[in-house]
Amino acid sequence: MSGVSSLARRVYRPVPRRRPRWLRLLLGLIALLLVVSGTGTTAGYLYLRRGLPVTRGELVVPGLREPVTVIRDRWGVPHIFARNRHDLYFAQGYVTAQDRLFQMDVSRRAAAGRLAEVFGEALVETDKFLRTFGLWRAAEAMEAALSPEAREVAEAYAAGVNAYIEEAIRSGNLPPEFRLAGYTPEPWRPVDTASIAKLMAYDLSDNWSAEVWYLQMAQKVGLEKVAELMPAYPETGPVVMRYSAGLPLGELLAAARPVAEWTGSNNWVLSGRRTASGKPLLANDPHLGMGVPAIWYQTHLVVPGEVNVIGVTFPGVPGIVLGHNEHIAWGVTNLGPDTQDLYLEVPNPANPREFLYDGQWEPARVIVEEIRVKGRAEPVRHEVLITRHGPIITPVAGSQQNRPTAALALRWTAHDPSSELDAFLKINAARNWQEFREALRHFTTPTQNFVFAATDGTIAYRGNGRIPIRAKGNGLFPAPGWTSEYEWQGFIPWEELPEVVNPPEGFIATANAKVVDDRYPYFLTAAWAPPYRHARIEEVLRQAENWTVKEMQALQNDVANLQARTLWPVLERLLIQGLERAPAPEPDGDGRAAETAAALEAAALAALRQWDQQDTPESVGATIWHTWYRHMMEATFLDEMGEDLYRRMPHGVLTFDRLILAAGEGKESGWFDDINTPEAEDAAAIAARSFRSAVAELAQTLGPKVEKWQWGRLHRLPFEHRLGAVPLLRPIFNVAGAPVGGSGVTVNANAYGRTGPGFTVTLGPVWRQVVDLGDIAGNSWDVVAPGQSGHPLSPHYDDQFELWRQGKYHPQLFSEAVLSGGRRLVLQPAK
Numbered sequence: 001m002s003g004v005s006s007l008a009r010r011v012y013r014p015v016p017r018r019r020p021r022w023l024r025l026l027l028g029l030i031a032l033l034l035v036v037s038g039t040g041t042t043a044g045y046l047y048l049r050r051g052l053p054v055t056r057g058e059l060v061v062p063g064l065r066e067p068v069t070v071i072r073d074r075w076g077v078p079h080i081f082a083r084n085r086h087d088l089y090f091a092q093g094y095v096t097a098q099d100r101l102f103q104m105d106v107s108r109r110a111a112a113g114r115l116a117e118v119f120g121e122a123l124v125e126t127d128k129f130l131r132t133f134g135l136w137r138a139a140e141a142m143e144a145a146l147s148p149e150a151r152e153v154a155e156a157y158a159a160g161v162n163a164y165i166e167e168a169i170r171s172g173n174l175p176p177e178f179r180l181a182g183y184t185p186e187p188w189r190p191v192d193t194a195s196i197a198k199l200m201a202y203d204l205s206d207n208w209s210a211e212v213w214y215l216q217m218a219q220k221v222g223l224e225k226v227a228e229l230m231p232a233y234p235e236t237g238p239v240v241m242r243y244s245a246g247l248p249l250g251e252l253l254a255a256a257r258p259v260a261e262w263t264g265s266n267n268w269v270l271s272g273r274r275t276a277s278g279k280p281l282l283a284n285d286p287h288l289g290m291g292v293p294a295i296w297y298q299t300h301l302v303v304p305g306e307v308n309v310i311g312v313t314f315p316g317v318p319g320i321v322l323g324h325n326e327h328i329a330w331g332v333t334n335l336g337p338d339t340q341d342l343y344l345e346v347p348n349p350a351n352p353r354e355f356l357y358d359g360q361w362e363p364a365r366v367i368v369e370e371i372r373v374k375g376r377a378e379p380v381r382h383e384v385l386i387t388r389h390g391p392i393i394t395p396v397a398g399s400q401q402n403r404p405t406a407a408l409a410l411r412w413t414a415h416d417p418s419s420e421l422d423a424f425l426k427i428n429a430a431r432n433w434q435e436f437r438e439a440l441r442h443f444t445t446p447t448q449n450f451v452f453a454a455t456d457g458t459i460a461y462r463g464n465g466r467i468p469i470r471a472k473g474n475g476l477f478p479a480p481g482w483t484s485e486y487e488w489q490g491f492i493p494w495e496e497l498p499e500v501v502n503p504p505e506g507f508i509a510t511a512n513a514k515v516v517d518d519r520y521p522y523f524l525t526a527a528w529a530p531p532y533r534h535a536r537i538e539e540v541l542r543q544a545e546n547w548t549v550k551e552m553q554a555l556q557n558d559v560a561n562l563q564a565r566t567l568w569p570v571l572e573r574l575l576i577q578g579l580e581r582a583p584a585p586e587p588d589g590d591g592r593a594a595e596t597a598a599a600l601e602a603a604a605l606a607a608l609r610q611w612d613q614q615d616t617p618e619s620v621g622a623t624i625w626h627t628w629y630r631h632m633m634e635a636t637f638l639d640e641m642g643e644d645l646y647r648r649m650p651h652g653v654l655t656f657d658r659l660i661l662a663a664g665e666g667k668e669s670g671w672f673d674d675i676n677t678p679e680a681e682d683a684a685a686i687a688a689r690s691f692r693s694a695v696a697e698l699a700q701t702l703g704p705k706v707e708k709w710q711w712g713r714l715h716r717l718p719f720e721h722r723l724g725a726v727p728l729l730r731p732i733f734n735v736a737g738a739p740v741g742g743s744g745v746t747v748n749a750n751a752y753g754r755t756g757p758g759f760t761v762t763l764g765p766v767w768r769q770v771v772d773l774g775d776i777a778g779n780s781w782d783v784v785a786p787g788q789s790g791h792p793l794s795p796h797y798d799d800q801f802e803l804w805r806q807g808k809y810h811p812q813l814f815s816e817a818v819l820s821g822g823r824r825l826v827l828q829p830a831k
Contacts, residue, residue: 048732051168051175052791053098055823061167063090063159064829070095071822073813076788076796079300079310081816086156088303089318091827093160093188096297100315100790101164102177103293104196105185106722107316111135111195113371118183120374128382129396131369135202138415139195145417146190153425154190157318161188175791177723182374188316193421196316201414203288204446207340208410210527210650211478212397215342215406218477221640228669229655230476230526264529264749265333266556266765267451268509268537269459271502276546277774280453283552284322284331285765287749292719292735292798293790296322296767298782300814301428309428310812312767312784319424322769324780324812327431327455329771332448333510337467338474338525339414339447341488343389343481345407355387355407356482362388389481390415408478411488413466414445433458433501440464441494449510455773461508463498463515466491467524474523492522507541509534511747530654532562532745549779552770557807558747559615564625567657568608570664571687575605578688596704597696603706604695615746617712617739624709626743626752626759627698631690632656633754639674647755653744659683712739717750717761717805719786719798735786735798740805748807768809781809 055072068091069081078095082088097104109115113131115123130136146154165185168174178184217226265286272278288295296312301320311323322331348354354361365386370379385392389409397408419442426439436452440462447465452458468488473479479486498515500508512529540555579601604624611621633656638646649655659669663683672683681689702709718737724730740761744751750764772779785805786798803810813819 048176048793050173050179051101052793053095055825058826058828060830061094061160061163061827062830063163064827066829068827070825070827071816071819072825073819073822075298075800075810076794077298077300077813079302079813079816079819079822081302081304083303085303085306086152088301088307089153089156090160090163092299092301092318093157093162094164094827095160096299096315097161097164097188099788099794099796100293100297101161101168101185102175103790104161104188104192104316105178107199107314108192108195111139111199113369116374116380117372118181118374121376124371124373124380125396127371128369128380131371131382132384132391132393132396133202133410134384134386134391134415135198136195138198138201139191141415141417142194142197142419143191145419146194147419147422150419150421150425151190153318154193154421157193158188158190180723180729193316193318196314197418197420198414200314201446204334204336205340205412205414206650207338207475207525207527208342208393208412209397209648211340211342211476212408213645213648213650214477216645217641220642220645225640225670228659228671229651264512264533264751266509266511266533266537266747266749267331267333267449268507268541268555269451269453269461270541270544270547270552271459271506272457272774274506274541274544274547275774276548277772279455279457279772279774280459281547281549281552281773282324282329282331282451282453282459282771283556283769284333284451285556285768286322286332287751287764288766290717290719290761290764290766290785292721292724292733292786294766294784294786294788296784298767298784298788300812302816307429308814310780310814311769311782317421317424319421320428321424322767324771324776325428325430326776328433328436328452329454329773329776329780330427330436330450330452331769332450333512335447335449335463335465335510335515336512336525336527336529337447337465338523338527339445339465339467340410340412341389341468341470341475342393342408342410342478343387343486344478345387345389345392345409345481347407353385357388358482358484364392387481406478409481411468413468413491416444416466418444418466420444432456433460436460437462449512449515451508451510453771453773455776457773459502459508461498461500461510463524465497467497467522468492469522474526476526496522505542507544509537509541511537527651530563530657530745532566533747533749536560536562536747549770549772549781553768553781553807553809555747556765556768556770557742559741559743561613561615561622561625561743561746563653563657563745564611564613567660568613570660572609574660574663574684574687575691578684578686579691582685582688597692600699600704600706601692601695604691604698607706607709614741615711615715615743616741617710617715619711619741620707620709622711622741622743623698623702623714624694626711626715628691628694630754630756631694631697632686635674635686635690635693636671639676640671649754652754710739711741714759715740715743715750715752715761716759717764717785719801721792732792735801738801738805768804769812770809777814778811780812780814782812783809 064087066083066087068087071079080091082091113127116127214226267284270281272280275281297315298312300310302308309320309325311320313321346356348361353364353366355364367384369382371382372379387409389411391410392407393410394408423439423443430436430439432454443464444466447467450462450464452460469490471489472486511534513531513534514528607620608624615622668682672686673681698709716737717740719735721733724734740750742748742750750761752759753762767784769782783800783804786801787796789796
């Protein structure tokens with residue numbers, strides 16, 4: 001036991017704070033007093049403390065059958081020990097609500113299109129969109145199809161959430177967000193859990209928006225020019241099921257169809273022949289929106305002899321979505337198949353609620369949604385028409401200034417009943433690959449890349465979900481809805497979905513790249529991610545020998561920029577050509593301004609040439625590269641697309657990179673010619689003009705010394721709360737930003753927006769996990785940013801951020817013995 005005691009002492013030593021919080025809270029409390037009727041900072045502090053969870057002692061909780069022990073570790077992770085499954089999921093609902101009730105409530109309101117009800121007029125259009133899209137209708141279908149086991153779990157979880165809500169209302173201790181927003185949460189229901197699942201399916205499925213965008217661009221510039229933005233994936237590109245060593249990235253980019261920049265994750269497994277322990281290692285880091293509280297919630301669930309599983313879930317969803325148990329570990333990335341199709345519908349001129357199909361007029365289903373709005377006496381009425389293909393989304397799709405003129409109906413796999421909760425409950429208890437694989441029969445949407453490792457040495461991959469088979473077309477543009485010729489002909493048979501077990505390479509990696517070669521008989525998608533992350537992971541894993549957790553963690557935090565490695569030889573040549581053809585303007589007056597600009601440009605060019613192509617926070621080359629790249633892309637596309645279409649352009653990075661590489665081979669695109677300038681422009685001219693404007697911007701923003709242009713000064717990660725948009729509440733709920741490395745094209749994928757402002761990180765690896773199957777109970781690690789709690793006064797609101805930012809982790813404590821120093825709460829059933 002001495003080893004256990006040593007670990008316990010190390011785990012429970014005092015937690016160093018990332019930065020003093022007293023000033024932020026003091027300012028926030030003063031602001032809070034202007035919102036509530038407090039009489040001093042003490043009253044404001046006491047008000048803000050409402051909703052902090054009870055984490056020690058005993059609580060009587062009606063609805064439990066037997067006592068449940070909840071031990072919160074140093075990082076606020078609840079370890080729930082129950083004697084039966086009902087109490088386990090009841091307690092999970094109760095504990096999750098203690099930490100994340102407001103987040104849970106806002107998520108279900110988003111899925112239901114009920115945000116304006118509590119946040120006001122500004123969200124009416126958002127509610128119209130969400131109700132038209134039909135997430136809540138899909139959630140109702142999912143809830144109706146729950147198996148008896150899953151229904152029992154969902155109902156137990158809901159009962160636990162409601163036990164906390166009732167207690168918090170009775171004691172006046174609801175989280176402060178509810179009083180600030182002016183409402184009380186409703187009881188939780190199993191359909192609310194289903195709605196969280198459908199909301200995540202929506203977040204990970206964006207084919208429809210690309211179809212809308214391409215349709216709008218075709219209307220604006222014509223099909224021929226839009227076709228340049230829609231390449232196909234090359235036959236020799238890297239795929240999960242067929243690795244091709246030594247393939248130049250330029251070949252991949254020359255033909256690859258892009259995917260939206262914000263989607264993406266990494267996962268990989270190493271077989272025992274590449275590790276020090278002789279057993280597999282698994283890593284996973286899903287890339288999602290960065291905010292506070294985090295989208296993930298860390299939890300450990302135990303019923304002795306039945307389930308012992310740890311990892312993360314979405315607040316509002318019982319069980320564990322990603323993690324490990326005593327026998328297996330698993331992780332996911334988004335496969336990204338085309339599971340959404342738009343259909344052009346023909347309305348009846350005599351009755352706009354009827355649509356043509358195979359020569360007959362068919363009535364649409366009509367739903368009149370009543371959207372309640374805070375501050376309004378009467379609800380807003382919104383009509384939704386649903387054809388045989390799905391809801392007509394035209395009234396809410398795309399830009400309000402450039403709506404598609406046709407009636408577009410959405411067909412989406414997530415609208416169908418599904419059983420993901422069954423899948424995860426079975427995964428949580430799986431002991432080997434066969435049981436894990438069978439559990440995936442219940443997982444249909446969103447389609448994911450699952451990687452797997454087991455203590456018996458097995459590693460495996462499976463692309464799993466429901467993917468349509470089309471009679472005609474491939475989903476890149478809206479299909480004719482008036483004929484049966486373009487209907488879905490079922491789905492890819494489950495037994496024929498992509499799968500690999502124990503490959504000879506000794507590793508499996510996915511990073512949203514192509515998963516099968518062109519011999520695969522079914523169409524998955526034309527939209528694969530840029531190859532940079534996947535190629536870097538594969539490049540490193542091919543050299544893996546005697547790896548431990550340490551090397552896996554280092555790769556998750558890798559910031560090598562393979563985009564720059566690929567494009568710089570081409571862009572350097574184009575830049576020099578452009579600068580020589582268009583020298584700097586002649587100096588006027590004393591000439592000092594022009595001389596300064598020329599000196600800065602020379603220094604910036606020298607910095608790029610010396611750059612090691614690592615996006616570290618200290619890097620100057622990374623700052624110049626990313627700023628120049630943004631200016632180049634704007635100079636290429638903004639003039640013809642306009643600001644709104646440019647901002648929403650799907651798959652922009654890979655599209656633009658392909659055009660650059662083609663220009664390097666002398667294949668100029670018409671997109672490089674700026675329609676607002678009288679002189680014809682090419683890629684070299686764009687490279688030179690945008691380089692000069694980027695240098696000028698950096699000089700204005702960061703000062704005249706190029707050596708001071710560190711990437712971390714621009715590339716920062718703040719965590720924003722939903723209520724942080726209110727200036728008075730910002731000091732309380734938001735977590736101040738800090739410099740971080742990486743970018744959207746590195747393995748450590750801290751991505752920023754295309755149009756700014758600045759390079760603030762908006763999406764990234766919120767949660768990282770590494771599992772050693774050689775010591776699954778004692779050598780598994782994770783970290784979630786910024787922390788576990790949703791309460792701003794909790795010590796766990798942001799206490800993992802510094803660990804995360806520095807590429808560090810904490811152990812996933814997996815036995816009650818090492819939790820002796822934790823805060824112990826016993827939930828007792830009512831007598």
